[in-house]
Amino acid sequence: MHTGLGGYLVLGGVTVAALLLFAAAMVARRLLAPRAPGLTKQSTYESGVDPVGGGWAQTHVRYLAYAFLYVVFAVDAAYLFPWALVLRDQRVGVASLVEMGIFISVILVGLLHFARRRALSWDDDD
């Protein structure tokens, strides 16, 4: 079924090919495209008016909640994949099903709590 290490060689080769493709395209662009830098041209685009302040604008911290959720569930997903491979083993089959059920339910309760505390809605008036 598997072809030994050859597969990984191809994966390495494809990674190199991607970088070569980018490099070759940039060389082609350098040869073909005009270059005429200018102050106005290189200023930040803000819909036609002069840029106000810098690019380091403050933004809402609400995205932080998704980062936390993601970390929790990403770890959950990392546990799921090895389980997917041993599920057919008769010695762990049914027992692991119950255990994973408990594990996933705990996380789901957490997600429900998160939603009930309105962490997923963006209304400003509460």
Next chain:
Amino acid sequence: MTVTEVVLRCLIVLVGFLVLPLLIGQTEHKLMAHMQGRLGPMYAGGFHGWAQLVADGVKFVQKEDVVPSAADKPVFRFAPALALASYLMALAVVPLGPVTWGANVPGSLVWVLAVGGIGTLGTLMAGWSSGNKYSLLGGLRAAAQLISYELPLILSCASFAMAAGSLSLVAIGHAWTPWWLIWQLPGALVFLVAATAELQRPPFDMPVADSELVFGPYTEYTGLRFAFFLLAEYAGIVVMSLLLAVLWLGGWTGPFDHQIGVLWTLLKGFGIALVILWMRMSWPRLREDQLQRIAWLWLVPLALLQIAITAAGVVLMSR
């Protein structure tokens, strides 16, 4: 495997990566034109404007590459390469037939999911390094969206891996039976929605919403670098469609699959790509918080439910 074979396989993957997205792009032009009652490109190349995308490529390569003074220049310049590399690396392991693939490694499903994250990094780098407020907002939206939808995607893939008992895409394709069409249906729907969001295609295109953020993280990009982000998007459609075709529709399985198995995979993948294009043409954009709620309150629980169904099915059938 000899060095020649390795190089040859890399070249074939590269050619596929450069040709298949053009086919999808041309299909999108024409399909969108017909659905919206207009002609679409008709001039370039003579017959129904078939050479439009090639002409676009020639145009892009001749355009000036403007790097804004406010940008973090090395990061800004390198970001498109990451977006591009991610899908090329993913395409290499997607099998088209039982013996037709770029690379066959035991954990090819994990590889696809892992290199998909590199593309996310490219978008975030583009948004943050541009030194532009539209780009920053778009980059943050993209980062939040891509990590939120990566989870349902990974969870539905875990369900397919569980059903087959393998992390190899080739082995999953071999383990497929027609029952999967029903058994894995919720997982497949989750995959389709999450994949569309991962590609930032409408109705999930808040990060690049033109009426709010100009072009989000790609606002400051011009010429070939900009074209590479577009190419990455279409290559992403190819990868995601073929992936779902292999995982859920049995890939090369079909009548006469010993002779034309590859054709079946391509045909099924093309069908899924049509659905992804169709969604873009008929649905308006969601609002940013609605998008996050769909991911966390619908897709993640649905994907977990699918995992429970799959696990119960596997344990019951293997008793």
